[in-house]
Amino acid sequence: MAVLPKYKSQVASFVIFAPLKKFDMKEVRVRFAPSPTGPLHIGGVRTALYNYLFARKHNGKFLLRIEDTDQTRFVPGAEDYIIESFKWCGIEYDEGVGIGGPHAPYRQSERKDLYKAYAEQLINEGHAYYAFDTPEELDQMRERLKAKGVATTQYDAFTRMEMVNSLTLSQEETNIRLNSGDPYVIRILIPENEEITINDLIRGEVNVHTSRLDDKVLFKSDGMPTYHLANIVDDHLMEISHVIRGEEWLPSAPLHVLLYRYLGWEPPQFAHLPLLLKPDGNGKLSKRDGDRLGFPVFPLKWTDPQNGEISSGYRESGYLPDAFVNMLALLGWNPGTEQEIFSLGELVQAFSIERVGKSGSKFDPEKAKWFNHHYLSQLPDATVAELLSDILTEKGLAVEMNFLTKVAGLVKDRAVLIPDLWDQSHFFFIAPETYDEKIVQKFWKPEIPPILKQVSGSIIGIDDFSTEKIDHSLKAFIQENGLGMGQVMNTLRLVLVGGSFGPGVAAIISVLGKEETQSRIERALKTLGS
RNA sequence: GGUCCGUUCGUCUAACGGUUAGGACGCCAGGUUUUCAUCCUGGUAAUAGGGGUUCGAUUCCCCUACGGACUACCA
Numbered sequence: 242m243a244v245l246p247k248y249k250s251q252v253a254s255f256v257i258f259a260p261l262k263k264f265d266m267k268e269v270r271v272r273f274a275p276s277p278t279g280p281l282h283i284g285g286v287r288t289a290l291y292n293y294l295f296a297r298k299h300n301g302k303f304l305l306r307i308e309d310t311d312q313t314r315f316v317p318g319a320e321d322y323i324i325e326s327f328k329w330c331g332i333e334y335d336e337g338v339g340i341g342g343p344h345a346p347y348r349q350s351e352r353k354d355l356y357k358a359y360a361e362q363l364i365n366e367g368h369a370y371y372a373f374d375t376p377e378e379l380d381q382m383r384e385r386l387k388a389k390g391v392a393t394t395q396y397d398a399f400t401r402m403e404m405v406n407s408l409t410l411s412q413e414e415t416n417i418r419l420n421s422g423d424p425y426v427i428r429i430l431i432p433e434n435e436e437i438t439i440n441d442l443i444r445g446e447v448n449v450h451t452s453r454l455d456d457k458v459l460f461k462s463d464g465m466p467t468y469h470l471a472n473i474v475d476d477h478l479m480e481i482s483h484v485i486r487g488e489e490w491l492p493s494a495p496l497h498v499l500l501y502r503y504l505g506w507e508p509p510q511f512a513h514l515p516l517l518l519k520p521d522g523n524g525k526l527s528k529r530d531g532d533r534l535g536f537p538v539f540p541l542k543w544t545d546p547q548n549g550e551i552s553s554g555y556r557e558s559g560y561l562p563d564a565f566v567n568m569l570a571l572l573g574w575n576p577g578t579e580q581e582i583f584s585l586g587e588l589v590q591a592f593s594i595e596r597v598g599k600s601g602s603k604f605d606p607e608k609a610k611w612f613n614h615h616y617l618s619q620l621p622d623a624t625v626a627e628l629l630s631d632i633l634t635e636k637g638l639a640v641e642m643n644f645l646t647k648v649a650g651l652v653k654d655r656a657v658l659i660p661d662l663w664d665q666s667h668f669f670f671i672a673p674e675t676y677d678e679k680i681v682q683k684f685w686k687p688e689i690p691p692i693l694k695q696v697s698g699s700i701i702g703i704d705d706f707s708t709e710k711i712d713h714s715l716k717a718f719i720q721e722n723g724l725g726m727g728q729v730m731n732t733l734r735l736v737l738v739g740g741s742f743g744p745g746v747a748a749i750i751s752v753l754g755k756e757e758t759q760s761r762i763e764r765a766l767k768t769l770g771s
Numbered sequence: 772g773g774u775c776c777g778u779u780c781g782u783c784u785a786a787c788g789g790u791u792a793g794g795a796c797g798c799c800a801g802g803u804u805u806u807c808a809u810c811c812u813g814g815u816a817a818u819a820g821g822g823g824u825u826c827g828a829u830u831c832c833c834c835u836a837c838g839g840a841c842u843a844c845c846a
Binding site: 274275276278308309310311313314372374376379390392393394395424426428444447448449450453454455457458460461462463465467468469472487488489490491492493495513515516518520523524525571572573575577578579581598599600601602603604605607608610611612614618654655656665680715725726727728729730731733734735738740741742743744745746747 | 772773774775776777778782783784785793794795796797804805806807808809810837838839840841842843844845846
């Protein structure tokens with residue numbers, strides 16, 4: 242902090258220090274706090290991404306905390322899945338599960354012992370109470386209210402005095418129940434007749450009247466806190482400055498504000514992100530939509546440990562992580578410029594929470610493909626060759642990198658997803674054994690075999706076996722002999738690749754080499770007749 | 772049902788009272804090309820409806836409609 246020179250007046254010091262105040266603010270610390278109940282879907286990845294971008298943009302910290310307070314919903318592998326998804330996307334976190342940090346542990350089940358004291362503090366200060374109602378009794382209460390035509394069947398000011406809790410029981414009775422080991426929960430005591438205001442970074446001011454809130458359970462009978470308590474306690478202890486989370490949390494935000502107040506803590510800033518919607522129709526994007534519409538909903542492939550059900554992932558489908566992240570970032574946020582290709586670093590620079598939209602975004606699989614095609618075609622040939630090499634290895638083929646790099650340069654523009662690379666290039670590695678029937682019908686005329694033999698002969702004479710030289714030579718040959726361009730080129734293509742696809746004929750010949758080209762011509766003459 | 776949030780081309784979105792309502796994806800057409808793609812050029816297409824406020828509303832306010840989220844001892 243700069244020392245204020247003595248000669249500056251009071252007024253001047255105010256002017257100078259007012260803007261500096263911003264730098265004085267506490268460090269930006271955000272968290273992504275998933276519950277390990279299954280694979281993280283792309284909506285979750287986007288929430289994590291926005292948290293990450295926000296943290297980096299403000300030189301803050303991004304933490305990963307696992308909210309596993311519901312033991313019944315724990316799914317093995319889910320936590321690793323989240324970490325691996327982050328790695329694939331390039332989202333790095335500074336503290337959290339797997340890497341530790343100053344506020345470890347970062348798994349709520351391992352922090353179990355610390356929550357109860359806060360719940361008890363709330364009780365002691367009259368902001369919470371013990372409740373002994375059984376699930377059956379709760380159901381009955383709701384049924385009773387419904388029968389009476391009451392709209393909100395909640396455990397609230399309207400009903401709490403009819404239930405079994407430390408508000409309706411005497412101190413003695415309560416103690417007896419507590420001491421005898423009766424199961425109980427701890428509920429917040431929502432105040433009556435008060436307007437709670439949340440200042441949301443995305444939505445502005447949101448007001449909710451406490452009469453609409455219910456006495457949510459903070460501490461469960463199994464000894465674990467609920468999300469509501471645990472998230473407030475941990476966010477405070479971990480010094481979280483901004484809570485950036487999905488819109489589905491907006492309705493419970495007033496409750497959280499109340500908890501901060503009762504615990505005597507300063508609440509963080511809130512930002513509730515709009516949801517990702519299904520591409521067709523309406524509603525939140527779900528796992529089923531992917532199966533139904535044929536696109537991945539998850540970053541990585543996931544096999545359900547319970548029933549073995551497989552969900553496809555972007556990685557396995559052949560998307561590049563950069564393309565995936567770029568596409569996701571623009572779904573609900575925009576930079577205010579017309580730029581739409583962003584590296585992760587550029588996203589960090591450009592990101593601002595104010596430019597996140599308010600309304601839900603329908604996910605568009607076509608746009609995702611467009612991004613991937615763009616990224617793939619921008620990749621250096623050598624990098625594409627590596628991708629190709631992995632595919633070949635899987636297929637039991639080994640091809641030298643030099644050759645692969647040439648092939649990569651020719652086919653990368655033609656592929657949308659990584660597997661397309663193979664579809665566009667297989668003939669470079671395996672000579673065609675069959676020929677497209679339609680193309681044969683169309684071009685394999687009696688005059689063709691002698692022409693091909695001549696072409697084969699003329700190729701021998703080319704010294705510099707470059708695409709340009711081959712192209713010239715071929716064109717010259719066609720002209721000299723008064724042949725049709727399409728006639729010769731298409732047949733040659735048929736012979737070399739087995740059909741009507743692929744890069745330019747001259748380029749293919751150049752990469753294939755003299756011998757292979759001639760051998761393929763001979764082979765076709767044998768198969769299709771000379 | 773109740774509470775809260777939202778609503779610009781088919782989709783993602785820009786325009787923070789004055790624009791021929793802009794861009795991108797998709798789609799269509801044309802061009803390049805030996806095939807198929809790519810690529811290039813052009814085109815199609817939107818302020819949910821109704822009231823206000825204002826000289827002027829996509830923009831501010833209200834109502835309606837529609838959509839969504841939430842409404843567990845789940846997160």
